Amino acid sequence: MQEKILVFGANGQIGTELVEQLRTIHGGSAIIACDIKDPDFAHRHDGPFEHGDVLQEASLQALFKKHKPTQVFHLAALLSAVGEQRPQVAWELNMNGLLHVLELAVEFKTAKVFWPSSIAVFGPGSPKHNTPQFCVMDPSTVYGISKLAGERWCEYYYLKHGLDVRSIRYPGLMGWKAEPGGGTTDYAVHIFREAIKRREYECFLRADTQIPMMYMPDAIRASLELMEAPAEKLTTRSAYNIAGLSFSPAMLAREIRKHIPQLTVTYLKNDHRQAIANSWPNSIDDSVAREDWNWQARFNLEDICEDMLDNLRKIALR
Numbered sequence: 001m002q003e004k005i006l007v008f009g010a011n012g013q014i015g016t017e018l019v020e021q022l023r024t025i026h027g028g029s030a031i032i033a034c035d036i037k038d039p040d041f042a043h044r045h046d047g048p049f050e051h052g053d054v055l056q057e058a059s060l061q062a063l064f065k066k067h068k069p070t071q072v073f074h075l076a077a078l079l080s081a082v083g084e085q086r087p088q089v090a091w092e093l094n095m096n097g098l099l100h101v102l103e104l105a106v107e108f109k110t111a112k113v114f115w116p117s118s119i120a121v122f123g124p125g126s127p128k129h130n131t132p133q134f135c136v137m138d139p140s141t142v143y144g145i146s147k148l149a150g151e152r153w154c155e156y157y158y159l160k161h162g163l164d165v166r167s168i169r170y171p172g173l174m175g176w177k178a179e180p181g182g183g184t185t186d187y188a189v190h191i192f193r194e195a196i197k198r199r200e201y202e203c204f205l206r207a208d209t210q211i212p213m214m215y216m217p218d219a220i221r222a223s224l225e226l227m228e229a230p231a232e233k234l235t236t237r238s239a240y241n242i243a244g245l246s247f248s249p250a251m252l253a254r255e256i257r258k259h260i261p262q263l264t265v266t267y268l269k270n271d272h273r274q275a276i277a278n279s280w281p282n283s284i285d286d287s288v289a290r291e292d293w294n295w296q297a298r299f300n301l302e303d304i305c306e307d308m309l310d311n312l313r314k315i316a317l318r
Helices: 013-026 057-067 080-085 087-107 142-161 187-197 216-228 249-256 272-278 287-293 301-316
Strands: 005-008 031-035 049-051 071-074 112-118 164-170 172-174 200-203 211-215 245-247 264-267
Touching: 005 013, 005 057, 013 031, 013 071, 013 216, 031 057, 057 087, 071 087, 080 087, 080 142, 080 272, 087 112, 087 142, 112 142, 112 216, 142 164, 164 216, 172 187, 172 216, 187 200, 187 249, 187 301, 200 249, 211 216, 211 301, 216 287, 249 264, 249 301
Parallel strands: 005 031, 005 071, 031 049, 071 112, 112 164, 172 211, 200 264
Antiparallel strands: 211 245
16 A cells, blocks of 8 residues: 655654655655645655644644545654743643644544654653653653653544554654754754864753663654554553663763864753753663564664764765
């Protein structure tokens, strides 16, 4: 069967790379990139692009009716740091956008839906080390609250409507193809750009703040592997833990200095994002994902630093 895949939030950090990979696999015309804003990259030139606001159910319904998608990747969201500044807006986008997509997927008999959750579902009461698939989840941000509620809605639509919804709890994500979108882990992208440009960086997290992270190619691969996994193998319909690696700003800076020895890093005090980071796990247990669909991260910190610097330097020379 020919796939027809809608990607909402296609202009974002994840969407940029996901659309590119999906078009490599399925062909440009099979992937409809959708976003509320015009793309500033090649999405318009290597395949169809549609303006789409996930909060406008009527226009969203028109997109489903026009394209009759076999799969939907719903990525549109307001992230943790920005969400704390606009909590009601974050709740409306993250919750109502998801519910609109789930309802329309049922109505139009979409075969599969992917929706990203986050380690932000965990909170101060969750185990900090090797946080398991199932444990206390008491998120302290509106982003985390919306993701936890979203997990329950996804499971509900699977149980009540038979909708094949699949989800991953992403850790912090790093990539060079698009700017990050306002998350608590954005420092891990900004530091590379500033290291190349100015040889200095002011970090908004403490030097010793260790958070689970993942390189974007691993995150995209995990999403696609989960969507291709046989439905009968999946035991979790809320969201799967996946792990890449865990490191602190100081550890990342030390690795970057192997390539840019002049880099100096200072650390802000009392930034609001520190409290968010403090509530998250230090490391993740992803044994359920490994067992169910053979998940395995590939990139270590050395690999990530080399690839990030190499590609960002090439961009700087353009």
